[in-house]
Amino acid sequence: GAGVSQTPSNKVTEKGKYVELRCDPISGHTALYWYRQSLGQGPEFLIYFQGTGAADDSGLPNDRFFAVRPEGSVSTLKIQRTERGDSAVYLCASSRQGGDTQYFGPGTRLTVL
Amino acid sequence: GQQLNQSPQSMFIQEGEDVSMNCTSSSIFNTWLWYKQDPGEGPVLLIALYKAGELTSNGRLTAQFGITRKDSFLNISASIPSDVGIYFCAGHPMEYGNKLVFGAGTILRVKS
Numbered sequence: 751g752a753g754v755s756q757t758p759s760n761k762v763t764e765k766g767k768y769v770e771l772r773c774d775p776i777s778g779h780t781a782l783y784w785y786r787q788s789l790g791q792g793p794e795f796l797i798y799f800q801g802t803g804a805a806d807d808s809g810l811p812n813d814r815f816f817a818v819r820p821e822g823s824v825s826t827l828k829i830q831r832t833e834r835g836d837s838a839v840y841l842c843a844s845s846r847q848g849g850d851t852q853y854f855g856p857g858t859r860l861t862v863l
Numbered sequence: 864g865q866q867l868n869q870s871p872q873s874m875f876i877q878e879g880e881d882v883s884m885n886c887t888s889s890s891i892f893n894t895w896l897w898y899k900q901d902p903g904e905g906p907v908l909l910i911a912l913y914k915a916g917e918l919t920s921n922g923r924l925t926a927q928f929g930i931t932r933k934d935s936f937l938n939i940s941a942s943i944p945s946d947v948g949i950y951f952c953a954g955h956p957m958e959y960g961n962k963l964v965f966g967a968g969t970i971l972r973v974k975s
Contacts, residue, residue, distance in 0.1 A: 754905070783962065792867075792951050792965030793906065806961060841905050848961045851896075854905030 752776070754855035756842050762861045763832055771827040771858045775844030782825050783852060784817055785841040793841050799825060800848050832862045869952050869966030876942055877974050884969045885936040886952030895928050895935035896953045896963070906951055910937070932957075944973050 755774040763769050775782050781800055785793035795809040799819045807817075814832075819825040829836055839859050843852040869886045876882055886895070894913050898906035910921050912928035912935060919926055925938045935954075939946055952966040 781961070785963075785965075790967070792869075792953070792967050793963070795962040795964070798961050800961075806959070809962070843905075843963075849955065851908060851911055852963060853908070854898075856903065856905050 754842055754844050754853055756840075756855040756858050758858060759856065760859045760861075762863065764863050765832060765834060767832050767862075769829050769832055769860065771829075771840050771860070773825045773827070773842030773844075773855060775823065775825070775842070776853060779844035779846055779853075780822065781845045781848040781850065781852075782819060783843040783845075784825070784827050785843065785854075787839045787841055787857070789838075796827070798848065805848065829860075832860075834862050836860060837862045867952055867954065867964055867966035869969055871969055872967070873970035873972065875972045875974055878942060878944060880942055882939040882942050882946070882971065883936060884950060884952075885934060886954075886966050887934040888954070889933070891932045891957045892954035892964075893932075893957050894955045895926070897924075897926050897935070897937045898951045898953060898965075900949045900951060900968075906953075909950075939971075942971075942973055947971055947973050 757772045783798050784796040787793045797817050798806040801822045814830045817827045839857040841857045843854045845852045897909045900906045910926040915932045916930045917928040923940045949968045951968050953963045
């Protein structure tokens with residue numbers, strides 16, 4: 751079956767702009783995760799959804815970052831007033847249930863100029 | 864927060880050689896996972912370990928979950944050019960079972 755998909759694959763924006771990144775998980779996976787990967791580093795956890803609710807948002811760096819999953823499937827990561835330090839690859843993963851093996855999408859490379 | 868110390872940071876090896884990399888933590892992990900990431904792609908799961916002491920193989924790859932639950936290693940036997948990439952260890956910390964904590968990665972380069 752299809753894996754995790756993410757759109758767009760690349761996003762270039764200007765400092766101060768608003769961006770939305772989309773994740774389409776594997777069908778039937780109830781758990782969805784967002785990670786951020788800076789150059790030369792491993793992915794860092796941002797937020798975890800179980801169904802429609804954010805079960806753990808402890809990794810969100812500040813209140814400019816917000817994510818939703820209104821129907822328990824597709825999720826959108828929203829970043830307000832982007833800063834150059836937000837430039838990174840944003841990875842989405844899904845698993846059958848929370849704590850199960852996570853399968854990653856190809857990521858969205860965000861560049862803030 | 865939890866940190867995973869992964870080593871080595873990078874390595875050049877001769878094709879056909881065996882490779883070993885490891886990961887350690889100061890805290891206990893419930894699971895250990897090894898992922899490989901190619902440029903422009905997301906991490907792909909290679910091996911998952913769920914019990915202390917567990918030794919698991921996947922083709923030329925072998926990984927072990929340390930008995931103390933604070934470390935893991937990955938071995939690649941008879942390396943080939945397509946083994947090039949970045950290898951990440953990751954784990955579920957005991958206190959936070961759902962999120963994954965990743966190491967900084969081991970860059971593997973193969974001399975053909």
